[in-house]
Amino acid sequence: MKYRPLGHTGLSVSELSFGASPLGGVFGAVEENVAMETVHTALDLGINFFDVAPFYGLTRAETTLGRALRGVPRDRYLLSTKVGRYGMAEFDFSAERVMQSVEESLGRLQVDHVDLILCHDIEYVALNQVIDEAIPTLRKVIGQGKARFVGISGLPLKIYSDVLNQTALDAILSYCHYTLNDTTLAGLIPFLKQKGVGIINASSLAMGLLADRPLPEWHPAPDIMRQTVEQAAMHCRKLGTSLPQLAIQFALANQEIDTTLVGMSTPQEVRDNIAWLTTPVHAELLAEIQAILSPIRDMTWPSGLPENNA
Numbered sequence: 001m002k003y004r005p006l007g008h009t010g011l012s013v014s015e016l017s018f019g020a021s022p023l024g025g026v027f028g029a030v031e032e033n034v035a036m037e038t039v040h041t042a043l044d045l046g047i048n049f050f051d052v053a054p055f056y057g058l059t060r061a062e063t064t065l066g067r068a069l070r071g072v073p074r075d076r077y078l079l080s081t082k083v084g085r086y087g088m089a090e091f092d093f094s095a096e097r098v099m100q101s102v103e104e105s106l107g108r109l110q111v112d113h114v115d116l117i118l119c120h121d122i123e124y125v126a127l128n129q130v131i132d133e134a135i136p137t138l139r140k141v142i143g144q145g146k147a148r149f150v151g152i153s154g155l156p157l158k159i160y161s162d163v164l165n166q167t168a169l170d171a172i173l174s175y176c177h178y179t180l181n182d183t184t185l186a187g188l189i190p191f192l193k194q195k196g197v198g199i200i201n202a203s204s205l206a207m208g209l210l211a212d213r214p215l216p217e218w219h220p221a222p223d224i225m226r227q228t229v230e231q232a233a234m235h236c237r238k239l240g241t242s243l244p245q246l247a248i249q250f251a252l253a254n255q256e257i258d259t260t261l262v263g264m265s266t267p268q269e270v271r272d273n274i275a276w277l278t279t280p281v282h283a284e285l286l287a288e289i290q291a292i293l294s295p296i297r298d299m300t301w302p303s304g305l306p307e308n309n310a
C-alpha cells in the first residue's frame with residue numbers, strides 16, 4: 001500500500017481508503033461478523049483511513065465501525081465522520097446540533113477524537129450557515145481535542161470554490177466526479193492544491209454503478225447512464241475481466257488525488273481492490289470502455305438547492 005500526505009494536514013493516508021457506508025446496509029445487508037472481518041482485512045492489508053457518517057444506515061455504520069475498531073490501537077488508523085445530514089431529507093447545520101452530533105458520533109465510534117470532521121452534503125442548505133455557523137463550531141470541536149481537521153463534502157463541484165473562497169478548510173470529500181465516466185474533479189485539482197486542501201475522492205465505482213451488480217433503489221443515475229454502463233460491463237465480462245477492476249485502477253492511477261475511498265462490504269472486495277492496484281491496466285481495454293461510455297461522459301444528476309448546482 002502506498003501512502004500520501006492529505007493536503008497540509010500532516011496526515012499520511014493510504015491511497016485506497018475504506019468507505020464505511022456499506023456497513024450501514026446502504027447497498028444491502030451486511031452480517032456483523034462479515035463487517036468485522038472486512039474492516040480487519042483492510043487494516044491488515046495497510047488501509048489506514050476510514051470514512052463514515054451518522055447518515056449511513058441512520059447511525060448503524062458508525063456503530064458497526066466502532067465495534068470493528070474496538071481494541072485496535074488508535075494510532076493504527078485515521079477516522080473521519082460527518083455532521084449535518086441525518087436522513088434522506090434531514091439536514092441541520094446549527095451550532096447546537098453540530099456539537100451534539102460530534103458527541104453522539106464519538107460515542108458510537110467508541111473513540112475520544114476523530115481525525116477529520118466533515119460537513120455532510122452541504123449543497124442541501126444555504127452555504128452561509130455552513131460557513132458562518134457549522135465550520136466555526138467544528139473549529140471549537142478541534143479546540144476541545146475531539147477532532148483534528150475540518151472539511152466539507154457534497155456532489156456539485158461548485159460548492160468547493162464557493163466555500164474555499166470564503167473560509168479555509170483542511171480537506172474536501174468529493175464523490176462520483178473522478179470515475180471512468182466522469183473526471184470533472186480533475187479541473188478543480190489545481191485550485192485545491194493552491195489552497196493546500198486535502199483531496200479525498202469518493203465513489204470511484206460511482207456508488208455501485210460501475211460495480212456490475214444490481215443497484216440499490218435510491219441510486220440517482222438516470223436510465224441512460226445505467227444502460228450505457230451495462231454495455232461497458234458486458235464488454236469487460238466478454239473479455240474475461242471486470243468493470244469494477246478497471247474503474248478502481250483508473251481512479252487510483254491519478255497521483256494528484258490524496259486518497260480514494262471505496263465502499264467495501266466483504267473481505268474479498270478489500271483483497272481484490274488492493275490486488276488491482278498493482279495489476280497493470282490494460283490500455284486498449286481502457287480506451288474501448290471510455291469509447292462505450294462516451295455518450296454519458298461527465299453526466300451527473302442534480303443534488304441539493306438549485307443555486308448550489310448552477
Ligand code: NAD
Nearest residue numbers: 019020021027153175202203205206207208211262263269
Ligand atoms: P463506491 O463507488 O465506493 O461503491 C460501493 C459499492 O461497490 C458497494 O456496493 C461495494 O460493495 C461495491 N464494491 C466494492 N468493491 C467492489 C469490488 N471489488 N467488486 C464489486 N463491487 C465492489 O460507493 P460509496 O460506498 O458510496 O463511496 C465510497 C465511500 O465514500 C462511502 O462509503 C463513504 O464513506 C464516502 N462517500 C461520501 C459521500 C459524501 O460525503 N457525500 C458520498 C459518497 C461516498
